[in-house]
Amino acid sequence: MLEPTIDVVGIGNALVDVISHETPEFIAEQGLIPGSMNLIDEERRESLYGSMGVAIEASGGSGANTTVGVASLGGSSHYLGRVRDDQLGEVFNHDIHAAGVGYSNALATDGPPTGCCLILVTEDGQRTMNTYLGASSLFGVADVDEDVVRSGRYLYLEGYLFDPPAAQEAFRHAADVAHDAGRTVALTLSDSFCVDRHRADFRRLLETHVDLLFANQDELCSLYEVDDLEIALKAVREDCAMAAVTRSEKGSVIIAGGGRIDVPAAPVAKVIDTTGAGDMYAAGFMFGLARGRDLATCGRFASIAAAEVISHVGPRPAVRLADLIAEI
Amino acid sequence: MLEPTIDVVGIGNALVDVISHETPEFIAEQGLIPGSMNLIDEERRESLYGSMGVAIEASGGSGANTTVGVASLGGSSHYLGRVRDDQLGEVFNHDIHAAGVGYSNALATDGPPTGCCLILVTEDGQRTMNTYLGASSLFGVADVDEDVVRSGRYLYLEGYLFDPPAAQEAFRHAADVAHDAGRTVALTLSDSFCVDRHRADFRRLLETHVDLLFANQDELCSLYEVDDLEIALKAVREDCAMAAVTRSEKGSVIIAGGGRIDVPAAPVAKVIDTTGAGDMYAAGFMFGLARGRDLATCGRFASIAAAEVISHVGPRPAVRLADLIAEI
Numbered sequence A, B: 001m002l003e004p005t006i007d008v009v010g011i012g013n014a015l016v017d018v019i020s021h022e023t024p025e026f027i028a029e030q031g032l033i034p035g036s037m038n039l040i041d042e043e044r045r046e047s048l049y050g051s052m053g054v055a056i057e058a059s060g061g062s063g064a065n066t067t068v069g070v071a072s073l074g075g076s077s078h079y080l081g082r083v084r085d086d087q088l089g090e091v092f093n094h095d096i097h098a099a100g101v102g103y104s105n106a107l108a109t110d111g112p113p114t115g116c117c118l119i120l121v122t123e124d125g126q127r128t129m130n131t132y133l134g135a136s137s138l139f140g141v142a143d144v145d146e147d148v149v150r151s152g153r154y155l156y157l158e159g160y161l162f163d164p165p166a167a168q169e170a171f172r173h174a175a176d177v178a179h180d181a182g183r184t185v186a187l188t189l190s191d192s193f194c195v196d197r198h199r200a201d202f203r204r205l206l207e208t209h210v211d212l213l214f215a216n217q218d219e220l221c222s223l224y225e226v227d228d229l230e231i232a233l234k235a236v237r238e239d240c241a242m243a244a245v246t247r248s249e250k251g252s253v254i255i256a257g258g259g260r261i262d263v264p265a266a267p268v269a270k271v272i273d274t275t276g277a278g279d280m281y282a283a284g285f286m287f288g289l290a291r292g293r294d295l296a297t298c299g300r301f302a303s304i305a306a307a308e309v310i311s312h313v314g315p316r317p318a319v320r321l322a323d324l325i326a327e328i
Helices: A024-029 A042-051 A062-072 A087-098 A134-138 A146-151 A167-180 A192-197 A199-209 A217-224 A229-239 A277-290 A295-309 B024-029 B042-051 B062-072 B087-098 B134-138 B146-151 B167-180 B192-197 B199-209 B217-224 B229-239 B277-290 B295-309
Strands: A006-011 A015-021 A037-039 A055-059 A077-080 A115-121 A127-132 A152-158 A184-188 A212-216 A242-246 A252-256 A259-263 B006-011 B015-021 B037-039 B055-059 B077-080 B115-121 B127-132 B152-158 B184-188 B212-216 B242-246 B252-256 B259-263
Touching: A006 A062, A006 A146, A006 A167, A006 A277, A015 A087, A037 A192, A042 A115, A042 A127, A055 A087, A055 B087, A062 A077, A062 A087, A062 A152, A062 A184, A062 A277, A062 A295, A077 A146, A087 B055, A087 B087, A115 A134, A146 A152, A146 A167, A152 A167, A152 A277, A167 A184, A167 A199, A184 A199, A184 A277, A192 A199, A192 A217, A199 A217, A199 A229, A212 A217, A212 A277, A217 A229, A217 A242, A229 A242, A229 A252, A242 A277, A242 A295, A252 A295, A259 A295, A277 A295, B006 B062, B006 B146, B006 B167, B006 B277, B015 B087, B037 B192, B042 B115, B042 B127, B055 B087, B062 B077, B062 B087, B062 B152, B062 B184, B062 B277, B062 B295, B077 B146, B115 B134, B146 B152, B146 B167, B152 B167, B152 B277, B167 B184, B167 B199, B184 B199, B184 B277, B192 B199, B192 B217, B199 B217, B199 B229, B212 B217, B212 B229, B212 B277, B217 B229, B217 B242, B229 B242, B229 B252, B242 B277, B242 B295, B252 B295, B259 B295, B277 B295
Parallel strands: A006 A077, A006 A152, A015 A115, A037 A127, A152 A184, A184 A212, A212 A242, B006 B077, B006 B152, B015 B115, B037 B127, B152 B184, B184 B212, B212 B242
Antiparallel strands: A015 A055, A055 B055, A115 A127, A242 A252, A252 A259, B015 B055, B115 B127, B242 B252, B252 B259
């Protein structure tokens, strides 16, 4: 069997983020739950965008952010996702290449426009996301480059990709290809509402296809329908070889091989925008694993990468993450 | 004659900024002069964008930024400019309305795409701009809403608009309409290279159409082809009723009615991105004039607005400027 040539191959909804600062009252008026991710259609996209304040645009997409994080840490990564040949698609395509991530899916020449995520950030740094899937809604098996998947040490699957109808099949197909090549399959649960929508499918996927699970504590508790994190942690041990569970400012818990490691959060002067925190955590953790580091160090890389991205607006690192972990 | 109902009507190239952080070596490799504004064609836009790092997108355009600044200060403003009915045109259209600026030009349904400005920001906050005019290159007399111009206390003309071929006529037409309605016409020289390209036309416009001139010291010296600012200031007295000349960290000089006021720069903790400094200076100055404030206070408003915009990435205010001048 060939050695992998890429640290992490990520699959997810390719999106451009549209970020504005809003008040908690605005979030409430729009009927949104602070911190949630909501799927929206084109009509809702137009009406919500029309009500939002002045925004900036930045390439996003959870799985894409993670591959960018891996590259920023000094690792190699490749992304699989679907955008159109429109202006926002060009922006996505430019930024992922400029970040040093491999990306070879051709820009789609028909179908819905490039997807976007309208992100409302409040003064406390909390982000509420509204995703118009657009071109991502057609991501399918044909978009999975099997050679790329086989080349990746880790295949990283974004839970949000359970929402588009054709993507679940692509998900399982990619996981099978990775396993057949002897690779490790990682999944992030992405969002507790996403878990609510797809609980049974997630549970089945976990048992049959996933070696490494990323989740925050709400998502993990939602997955097992329990209130107590300790019970959820016990349950995940049965389903998965390894899990990393984030707890915001309380740090994270790594479950592996019967053991448990508690990792403190890295310090942040002021939380500005929490978008991308989980994405960067996964990037740091998998980069550490790919470099053969011990689990505590992997957790530390993860926490440092997450702390950097929440200290500024936007879902991707503003500095080279490799510089932040150079001495570790 | 009717009283004006709008504080400032601005005319300019409507652009979406594409902002990345680059090294001085990259600026040099690209053959660019740090701090300059360069006009680029579509081919150059593609090659330069392809070489640029990860970017963010934010609505810009010098004159548009100024109208946004006036609205942020609590004044009323309207913008005249040309974008297409594409994704970046929608971004521009959304942001200017969201900022509270009147904007009623219909999105063009044919011709080149919405213009953009590729802005390379270095560690010292210096910005080097590369403008692809796109849809703005077709701005003409038909895009000047005469009723809007007559409604504005100040008509603010962006010097950059001398570059597109059809715009000079629109410029003079708008100035004539404003003067016939008893309004004040303001012009910014925008950029010393722009002055180089259009020196004779600028001089003629100044003598015949402009009541209030905004310039930085390089632009003013270039206009009169002198090295000594004092000589340039003496010359501008002959051509214009009022002039406000900015000198970066040395503050600004206001020339009016035979008198002179030196205004200190407002303090800035760290200069992050100088894009929009001149635009916000003009916004603060005209807002003060429109509110009947004395010239020293107008200069202070101008300096405070400029200091805010250079303390973060992006060409428009990140906070409500009205809050920063509330006690003055």
